[in-house]
Amino acid sequence: MTTATLNPHTSASRGARTVQHPGSASAAVLTLTWKSLVGFIREPMAFIMGLFYPLFMLILFNAVFPGEMSGGITMGEYMLPAMITMGVLMNCTQILAISVAAERENGELKRLAVLPVPAWAYVAAKCLANVAVSVLNIVVLIISGSLALGLSLPAAAGSWGLAALTLVLTVGVCTALGLAIGRSCPSSRAASGILTPIIIILQFVSGLFLPLSQLPGWMVHGFSVLPVRWSAELMREAFLPATAAAVEPTGGWETGKGLAVVAAWLVGGVVAAVVVSRRDTVDR
Numbered sequence: 001m002t003t004a005t006l007n008p009h010t011s012a013s014r015g016a017r018t019v020q021h022p023g024s025a026s027a028a029v030l031t032l033t034w035k036s037l038v039g040f041i042r043e044p045m046a047f048i049m050g051l052f053y054p055l056f057m058l059i060l061f062n063a064v065f066p067g068e069m070s071g072g073i074t075m076g077e078y079m080l081p082a083m084i085t086m087g088v089l090m091n092c093t094q095i096l097a098i099s100v101a102a103e104r105e106n107g108e109l110k111r112l113a114v115l116p117v118p119a120w121a122y123v124a125a126k127c128l129a130n131v132a133v134s135v136l137n138i139v140v141l142i143i144s145g146s147l148a149l150g151l152s153l154p155a156a157a158g159s160w161g162l163a164a165l166t167l168v169l170t171v172g173v174c175t176a177l178g179l180a181i182g183r184s185c186p187s188s189r190a191a192s193g194i195l196t197p198i199i200i201i202l203q204f205v206s207g208l209f210l211p212l213s214q215l216p217g218w219m220v221h222g223f224s225v226l227p228v229r230w231s232a233e234l235m236r237e238a239f240l241p242a243t244a245a246a247v248e249p250t251g252g253w254e255t256g257k258g259l260a261v262v263a264a265w266l267v268g269g270v271v272a273a274v275v276v277s278r279r280d281t282v283d284r
Contacts, residue, residue, distance in 0.1 A: 037132060
C-alpha cells in the first residue's frame with residue numbers, strides 16, 4: 001500500500017498548493033512590481049544612473065555642441081531620442097541583470113519559489129517595473145529637453161505612435177536579455193563586470209553618442225545586427241524631422257528593417273530567458 005493510499009489527503013493538499021486564483025496572481029504581480037520599484041529607488045547608484053545619467057548626457061552634449069548638424073538639427077535634438085534609448089538599455093538590461101543576480105545570490109529567488117504564486121508573476125513584475133521606470137525616464141528627458149533646453153518635439157500622432165511601439169519592443173528585448181544575463185551570473189558583481197564595458201561600447205557603436213555616418217563602414221555594418229542600433233534609429237525617426245535622415249548611413253530611415261531586427265531580438269531574448277531560467281537550479 002502506497003503512502004498516497006495511507007494518506008488520501010496528501011495528494012489533494014499538494015494539488016491545492018498549486019491552485020492559483022486570478023486575484024492572488026494579480027496581487028502577487030503588483031506586490032512584486034512595487035517591490036522592484038522601491039528597490040530601484042532605495043539603491044542610490046541605480047536610481048542616479050538609470051534616471052539622471054541620460055539627462056546629464058543630454059545637457060552636456062547640448063552645451064558642448066551648440067551648433068547645427070547635418071540635416072538641420074542640433075546635437076541636443078539628436079541626443080534626445082538617443083538618451084531615451086540609452087535609458088531603456090541601462091534600466092532594463094544592466095540594472096535589471098544586476099538586480100536579478102543579487103536576488104539569485106542572496107536567496108531571494110529561492111524564497112519566491114516556495115510562495116504560492118505562479119512563476120510568470122516574477123517576470124511580469126519585472127516587465128511592469130521596467131515600463132514604469134522607462135516611462136518616468138522619458139518624461140524627465142522630454143520635459144527637461146523641451147522646457148529647459150528648448151528642444152523641439154514631434155507634432156504628428158504617427159511619430160508618437162512609432163515612439164511608443166519602439167519603446168515597447170525595446171523594453172521587451174532589454175528586459176528579456178537582462179533576465180537571462182542576471183540568471184546566468186553567479187553574483188551582482190559578475191553581472192556588473194560583464195555588462196558595464198558592453199554598455200559603454202554599445203553607446204558608441206549604436207549611434208547614441210555619434211551619428212552612424214561618422215563611424216567606419218565596417219563598424220556600422222558589423223554592429224547593425226544589434227537591436228540598440230535600430231531602436232535608436234527608430235526613436236530618431238519618431239522625434240526628428242525627415243531632413244535628419246541625412247545623418248544615417250543610407251541617407252534615409254529604414255523603418256521596416258529596424259522593426260524586424262528588434263522584433264527578432266525580442267523573440268530570441270524571450271527564448272534565451274526561458275531556457276536560462278529552466279536550467280538555473282538556484283531556486284529549486
